[in-house]
Amino acid sequence: MPGFLSWMSGLFFSDKPNRVSAPESRLLNPAASTENSTETDPALVHQLEEYLFCWLLDSPPTALHSEAGRWEHILEDLRERIATGALNELPRQPMTLPKLMRALSDDKSDRNQLTEIILDDPALTDQLLQIANSPYFRPGDQSIDSVDQAVFVLGLDGIRNVISASIMRPMMAARNSREALFAQRVWRWGLTCARSAELIAKIQGQDSSVYFMSGLLPALSYITLRRELQRICHAEPGMTEPPASLIHDALSRYQWATSQLLANEWNLPPKYHALLMAAERPAPRQRHTPLNDGIIVGTREVLRHAHQRNMPEEDVLSIIHISGPQFTRVRKVILDVLEAGSKARA
Template sequence: MPGLFSWFTAKFSPRTSVAAQPSPRLLNPTGRPGLTYEAAQQPSTLELEKHLFCWLLDAPPAALTREQDSGAQSILHTLEQRIHRQTLDELPRRPMTLPMLTRALSDEKTDRKELAEIILSDPALTDQLLHVANSPLFRTGDKPIESVDQAVFRLGLNGIRNVISAAVMRPMMAARNSREALFAQRVWRWGLTCAKAAELVSALREKDSSLYFMTGLLPALSYITLRRELQRICRSAPQPFEPSPSLTHQALSRFQWATAQVLANEWNLEPEYHARLMEAERPTPNQTHAPLNDGIIIGTREILRHAHQKNMAEEDVLKLVHIPPDQFVRIRRIILDSIEAGSKARA
């Protein structure tokens, strides 16, 4: 994949300082056909990003923009270099069964029994898969799913792909201690919501919805990875300290897409995953085929709205996503139902 690595080298050239780099956007809308690229880049998406980070970091807006001392740039530079060299200590390692699962799921000849056997060969994955399959986002019907074979049968091939993606990533995003519990919980909820929205949007456009679901989880996994790596760097400083909300916000917003690419590379994911991440980070003018962008915008708006946080007006969302209003209402209803069911399950 020469294109990927040439981009990687250019983006993290030693000659480029962290301070000089523009902050990559999380929400990169291109607007519906007929809108100019400049018109699509309106302040409402910047506001939505700000509201998201305030919620994730449980901090007021002023805390995210507070001026940093001179040591902050050194910390960010260290983090940048670790991403460039792919030497992040907190980078999640690829699950051992993932290559077998991806091959089996992409092979049309794979039957239900073979797929179930691969899953059952990993007891930890089996437990996670059954937990995820019975969650409000995936569960079908009133009866619980009690076995892997039953999950494969009831959810179907596309459904089980998404459950496997969530089951693989869920342990990596579980809180390690009480200090990161709230952040980890919110990032996981946000990631699942955006992934589900991207899946629904891609299905409307007759694209590989499972590809977009898993890709939609990678930004959330990059957030938990970046936060942990930043804490590790700060704690190993000559005078150890905990990173402030402002420093954490800068790290997440600057390196979210690059870290997602490193994760995809570390896990040897197929080139399509790298391409979808690149497409979302750097959409072209009047681009109309980026379900991940639309999914992140819709998912972010709905999770903030449900949490009673400031978000984005519906008319502004419809200006940015490439979805007819009636389909948007349907997607929004599905997402909201799953969020509400998940909240009741946690209560």
């Protein structure tokens, strides 16, 4: 599995940027053209992004755009923190991650060595077993009761994704009741986009190992930005919580720059930065990456499953770079895990 091993080894032998700029950008960026159409209407994906924010922030469209311009001094403070890498809420690289990645990238490592590393971290062990038994990962109805069984049943590719999700999950868990709904929805959205991006990468014959973690980074950036805003707002007279319009502006402007900061902080290799940049600012007529398509498909399907406004299927197919039958195949997998997740929460 050269692609998987090269992804892992790259985590520890790469130069990382010293500074990350914070340009304004959009989450969903269509390429100039697709295999199915000659022209893409940016309004389609921008509208889908607005629907996503309405759901994540549990707010009507009018609330997202109220008091325009009032929060520019707060947004400028946030922009400066991002540009200088000074976000207080930026999650640091988990201590267990380097050891795990070295074990996974070493051809001489066996299943027992990997199991021992995971078991040495009780918190990670608990998270991993919960994640491995979630609808996004568990194969069929078979319950996974031990770390050794998880490694055996899921294989290296599967356990790599479970480790990524297990490491990120505690960072995205709600700290209080005020952010509970937002954190829950962002996590569900992030997992759906990550799974969609991975499935699309496999369909296109690309190395899918980078796309699952990349698909989770925007979701982690959302919770990071919201918490940073809360810190800033606590210093503002008369403010305790950032309003929906401020959160909306911050997320829509700085989601990609914060994702880049996360990749930088976690020492992810240069190809992650390149992938994130290509997703943020597609060059004219460049081929869409699975990350772009995965976020579009994941966003559409999670909104549709939550009975929110979303995008018609014909519009999805006019934007993404997989065929109708391939989209149907990806969508079936995503709907199955979303439905299973709903039953598990009931």
